[in-house]
Amino acid sequence: MMNSASDPRPPGEDATQAPPAPPAVRAENLTVVRGPRTVLRTLDFTVPRGQITGLLGPSGCGKSTLMRSIVGTQDKVTGTLDVLGHPAGHPALRTRVGYVTQAPSVYDDLTIRQNLDYFAAILDPGRAAADRRHDNVTRAIADVDLTTHADALAGNLSGGQRNRVSLAVALLGTPELLVLDEPTVGLDPVLRRDLWNLFHDIAATRGATLLISSHVMDEAERCHRLLLMREGEILADATPDALRTRTGADTVESAFLHLVDAATAAARTKETDAKETGTDTKETDPEEKRTNETRTKETTR
Numbered sequence: 510m511m512n513s514a515s516d517p518r519p520p521g522e523d524a525t526q527a528p529p530a531p532p533a534v535r536a537e538n539l540t541v542v543r544g545p546r547t548v549l550r551t552l553d554f555t556v557p558r559g560q561i562t563g564l565l566g567p568s569g570c571g572k573s574t575l576m577r578s579i580v581g582t583q584d585k586v587t588g589t590l591d592v593l594g595h596p597a598g599h600p601a602l603r604t605r606v607g608y609v610t611q612a613p614s615v616y617d618d619l620t621i622r623q624n625l626d627y628f629a630a631i632l633d634p635g636r637a638a639a640d641r642r643h644d645n646v647t648r649a650i651a652d653v654d655l656t657t658h659a660d661a662l663a664g665n666l667s668g669g670q671r672n673r674v675s676l677a678v679a680l681l682g683t684p685e686l687l688v689l690d691e692p693t694v695g696l697d698p699v700l701r702r703d704l705w706n707l708f709h710d711i712a713a714t715r716g717a718t719l720l721i722s723s724h725v726m727d728e729a730e731r732c733h734r735l736l737l738m739r740e741g742e743i744l745a746d747a748t749p750d751a752l753r754t755r756t757g758a759d760t761v762e763s764a765f766l767h768l769v770d771a772a773t774a775a776a777r778t779k780e781t782d783a784k785e786t787g788t789d790t791k792e793t794d795p796e797e798k799r800t801n802e803t804r805t806k807e808t809t810r
């Protein structure tokens with residue numbers, strides 16, 4: 510049984526013994542600027558531990574930027590962004606957070622096993638760990654269903670297979686938080702189903718938290734919680750059931766479209782009001798932005 514978002518302790522654990530662990534991710538007033546654009550605007554949300562949270566929204570809405578911020582690789586992040594109780598990017602998070610980017614990071618001139626051996630040696634170095642590394646590599650390759658291809662050169666794999674090698678690398682260290690940027694792109698339906706089963710297995714048996722981006726709405730139904738994004742803002746933060754109930758929709762896709770239409774209508778009304786009163790609401794005034802930035806709790810990285 511999955512733990513609740515508010516109390517991640519195992520059922521039956523004495524509430525007086527230890528304070529509840531912080532959420533996997535906590536964002537307050539999170540803003541990210543890329544080039545001349547504010548790509549994420551004053552986001553407030555939490556990602557509960559031990560669950561699969563889906564990050565969904567149309568192409569360009571800011572999903573990858575948010576993930577990069579969480580794993581600590583994004584510049585010009587302001588506001589508060591805590592990951593597993595530390596500021597995002599803190600050195601203590603290096604082995605606790607796994608990240609798979611959209612572009613597979615594998616060495617083409619090595620086999621799958623050699624790729625994993627290489628990353629395993631970085632994560633868990635030394636002769637004494639050789640047996641453990643071998644077991645972890647074999648397990649990670651099996652997790653992503655590539656055992657029969659273990660000795661194939663990565664350069665000869667299909668795009669979907671290369672994605673799965675990247676995922677296997679992220680699974681090597683048994684991270685507490687796995688951040689996966691569109692891990693099922695380019696995969697056939699059988700592999701997509703198998704990967705989603707694996708994600709649920711990782712959450713249930715290892716108690717890991719998974720944050721998975723997608724713009725395929727049927728994948729939303731497989732998540733415990735959803736963060737629905739549009740144009741750098743969070744439209745909804747709820748379970749799939751709650752979203753459907755709130756909007757009266759049959760599917761998460763219809764619920765999302767309902768919320769997008771409502772947000773578009775609200776933005777139009779705001780624009781019309783601004784034109785009538787002569788107030789520009791589209792972009793924050795640079796001076797106001799500077800003032801906001803000095804108010805934020807965490808310094809710009």
Ligand SMILES: Nc1ncnc2c1ncn2[C@@H]1O[C@H](COP(=O)(O)OP(=O)(O)OP(=O)(O)O)[C@@H](O)[C@H]1O
Nearest residue numbers: 543544545546548567568569570571572573574575
């Ligand atoms: N280096 C950059 N400079 C300026 N703007 C950028 C830069 N990189 C991305 N952007 C803009 O930031 C916005 C968010 O991009 P991001 O990659 O986070 O979106 P996404 O939701 O992950 O899209 P996709 O689903 O297509 O991967 C986009 O509008 C994009 O054009």
